[in-house]
Amino acid sequence: MKGNIIGFDPDTNTGAISGHDGKRYDFATVDWHGSRRPVHGAIVDFTPDNAHASQIYPVDPEYIPPSFTEFYFSPRGRISRSQYWLRWALPLMVIYSILWVLIIGTKGSSASNVFSAIYGIMVLVTFWPGIAIIIKRGHDRDWPWPFMLVMLVPFVQFWPLVEYWFLRGTIGANRFGADPVPRR
Numbered sequence: 476m477k478g479n480i481i482g483f484d485p486d487t488n489t490g491a492i493s494g495h496d497g498k499r500y501d502f503a504t505v506d507w508h509g510s511r512r513p514v515h516g517a518i519v520d521f522t523p524d525n526a527h528a529s530q531i532y533p534v535d536p537e538y539i540p541p542s543f544t545e546f547y548f549s550p551r552g553r554i555s556r557s558q559y560w561l562r563w564a565l566p567l568m569v570i571y572s573i574l575w576v577l578i579i580g581t582k583g584s585s586a587s588n589v590f591s592a593i594y595g596i597m598v599l600v601t602f603w604p605g606i607a608i609i610i611k612r613g614h615d616r617d618w619p620w621p622f623m624l625v626m627l628v629p630f631v632q633f634w635p636l637v638e639y640w641f642l643r644g645t646i647g648a649n650r651f652g653a654d655p656v657p658r659r
Contacts, residue, residue: 476523477534483513492519492528500528509533510647538653548603550610550620553644555655563608564640567601614651615644 476494483490488504490513500521506529507513518536521528541552546562554562574594581587610620616638626635647654 477518477520478528480513480515480517480519482515485512492521492531494521494523494528496523498523498526500526502528502531506531535648536653538655538657540655546608548607550607552611552652553615553649553655554608554611555615555644556612556641558655559608559612559639563604570597609639612639614649615655616642617645617649617651 476496478492478494478500481491481493481499490502490504492500492502494500500523502521504512506521506527508531509519511533513519513531513533518534519531520534521531538553540558541549541554545552546554546558571594574590574597577590578587578594581590606623609623613620613622618638622638623635626632644655646656
C-alpha cells in the first residue's frame with residue numbers, strides 16, 4: 476500500500492504514516508528500508524499490519540521535464556548535466572562565438588557596432604536565465620542557491636565549476652525534486 480510519512484521522531488526511532496486508504500499506521504526504523512531517514516511528506520510503499528506498517532520503502536517521485544519558461548526562468552527544481560550542456564551552455568557558446576567572429580571580422584565598420592550591440596543585448600537577456608539554470612544545476616547536486624556565491628571567491632572558483640559542469644547529481648530524489656536522469 477502507498478502512503479505519506481506524517482511524522483518521524485529520531486529520538487525514539489518511531490514515526491507515523493498516513494495510508495492512502497485513510498488510516499494511520501505507526502512504524503519503527505527497523506521497518507524502514509530507505510537509505511535516508513524518513514521525512515515528512517515522503518511517499519512510501521509499505522505492508523499494513525493492523526495499525527502497524529512494515530516493509531517500508533520510499534518511492535521516488537517521477538521527474539517531469541521543465542517547460543521552456545520553467546527551464547530558463549525558474550530557479551526551482553533540478554536539471555541534469557545533459558540538459559545544462561545541450562539546452563544552455565553549448566548553444567550559448569555557439570551564439571557568442573559567432574557574434575565574436577562577426578564583431579572581429581567587421582572591425583572598423585558600422586556592422587561591427589551593430590554586432591557589438593547585439594552581443595550586449597544577449598548578455599543582458601541571458602543574465603537571469605543563467606542564474607536560474609546554475610541554481611537548478613546546484614540543486615541537482617543537492618546544494619542550496621547560496622552555494623553559487625562560492626564562484627565569487629577568488630582561487631575557489633574552480634571547485635563550483637567542476638560541481639556544476641561535470642559531476643552527476645544526487646541519485647534519486649533529493650530535497651529539490653526528482654532525479655532528472657532516468658534509471659535504466
